[in-house]
Amino acid sequence: MAMRPKSEMSPPPSDQRDAVIEELRKGAQLADCLRQQLELIPELGRRSAALANVSNISTALVSSASMLESNREQYSCSSSDPGVAAYAAGASGSGGGTGARNGAIARTRKAKHRRGTHGEELPIREVLTETPENDGFHWRKYGEKKILNAVFPRSYYRCGYSDEHRCPAKKLVQQQNNSDPPVFMVTMINDHTCSSLFPADDQPHSSSNSATANSQVLDFTKASPSSAAGVWRLKKEEDAGMSVTVPSYTHDELASYSSLPLLSPKEWEMEMEMKSLFSHHSGGGT
DNA sequence: CGAATTTGACCCTA
DNA sequence: TAGGGTCAAATTCG
Numbered sequence: 001m002a003m004r005p006k007s008e009m010s011p012p013p014s015d016q017r018d019a020v021i022e023e024l025r026k027g028a029q030l031a032d033c034l035r036q037q038l039e040l041i042p043e044l045g046r047r048s049a050a051l052a053n054v055s056n057i058s059t060a061l062v063s064s065a066s067m068l069e070s071n072r073e074q075y076s077c078s079s080s081d082p083g084v085a086a087y088a089a090g091a092s093g094s095g096g097g098t099g100a101r102n103g104a105i106a107r108t109r110k111a112k113h114r115r116g117t118h119g120e121e122l123p124i125r126e127v128l129t130e131t132p133e134n135d136g137f138h139w140r141k142y143g144e145k146k147i148l149n150a151v152f153p154r155s156y157y158r159c160g161y162s163d164e165h166r167c168p169a170k171k172l173v174q175q176q177n178n179s180d181p182p183v184f185m186v187t188m189i190n191d192h193t194c195s196s197l198f199p200a201d202d203q204p205h206s207s208s209n210s211a212t213a214n215s216q217v218l219d220f221t222k223a224s225p226s227s228a229a230g231v232w233r234l235k236k237e238e239d240a241g242m243s244v245t246v247p248s249y250t251h252d253e254l255a256s257y258s259s260l261p262l263l264s265p266k267e268w269e270m271e272m273e274m275k276s277l278f279s280h281h282s283g284g285g286t
Numbered sequence: 287c288g289a290a291t292t293t294g295a296c297c298c299t300a
Numbered sequence: 301t302a303g304g305g306t307c308a309a310a311t312t313c314g
Contacts, residue, residue: 141291143306156305160290172305292311299304 125188132173132184137192139171150174165194 138160152175159167168190176183
């Protein structure tokens, strides 16, 4: 959204884009079928890992489709005012539905604020997710702030390896609504420079149980119950001996949560990683 | 006991 | 001056 000026984007022809969207949808449906099959795996650890992977694939596909759709809407819309888009985002963004206009203002101001010390643009990605922690990285919370016109506080995380590896990656997590499960807006700031520096067995919390081969995906690092509902839900399900199913959603489901484009490039990257993983040793683990 | 989280204060920007 | 972002001491947790 705030990644590049629209003028720099060169959208594919609409019919071609529709075809791509259709293919992505099919992929998401197939992933869903695969997930149902994976539910039958008896071993909890394996099943959890596989389900998480499939869910990531599904989410990536859905997000990509919605991203394309969102672009189509942008190009078909004559408005070039970024504030209009920000307003649309804020209108459904703040859970109580209050203060949409002010929310838009805050967002605009924030976007300006998020620059490097020398005024350079920071790489920012916004992702809607039910599992804000489930992105495969180790995060350390360094702050929480009640945001004006937002029902829920915003949590501030930085890469857990920011000190050791000088990783500049940061993440802002804000709960969007009070639905079950709640949806979080995750804003990623800066890319990880440490991602290749910590193998699975280097993770401080080996919560990856038996699924060590995929533990980068399953690195549910600790987080406060108040700010990471996804985590407590996962833990709850584990405690109850249930399968850990990271939820995936259809575009319509996600669209009902927010009108924001559902960007998840990180998950896209993860999917690419997984594809290469599967191609190297199909089956991954054992 | 070390690591992670919480939380109020402080700083910076618009 | 208001509001968002960060720091750091205190607290909690494993």
